[in-house]
Amino acid sequence: MKKEASINIEELNERIKSKKDAFRQHQRDLPFGEKMQIAFSLAERDKTIRRAVLLPKKKRISK
């Protein structure tokens, strides 16, 4: 039973890896302009995350 489960996990990992590789290859093959659009979106996403994580939350001013 345990052995069967570990085989399934191995298979699953292999499938995930192959999907990831295919996705990366697809991104690599995109035209330069499309790649740059994705690159700018990734930078925006990183900026938003940095702001959310690093900036102190504003104190609420009670009226």
Add this chain to the structure above:
Amino acid sequence: MDNIEKTIAVINRMTDDGVIENYALGGATAVIFYTEPIATQDLDIFVHIRAGANPLMEFQPIFDYLKERGCEIKGEHIYIEGYPVQFLPTAKKLIAEAVDEANEFELSDKIIVRVMSPEYLVAIMLDTGRLKDYLRIGVFLQHDTVNLEELQRILNEHDLARKWQDNINKFQI
């Protein structure tokens, strides 16, 4: 024509008009050209300025030329056809050589773009030595885009071979 191609076309015209001597895409933009998209906020263009230009005002002719053509300057970027571009000098010998030896590619619409070669990019990233540079070197090596013999030649020539050996474990993913 895609916007990025319009941006490159403007930069090519700057070379034809003698505003810059030569250029090459470098930094993350060049990495993206060879591999998959990674986060970047601008296009890094390394330029040889015209010989005899005043070093304190070396980018002024570029800004003047582009402003005359309606490009807007915001902070360290100048927007060409909607793309934020950063012009960078080729102050170091390694970078100047990377611009001279850049690969030329044809985008659609017969636009030629000059991009630093993977080997020079890796050498420059090693020289710069930030964590993100090491991660990008890892990406390059993973994609098998680097000619290791050529890289070794560049590393030897620019006294970077030792630094490569000292950090090699950081590039292996």
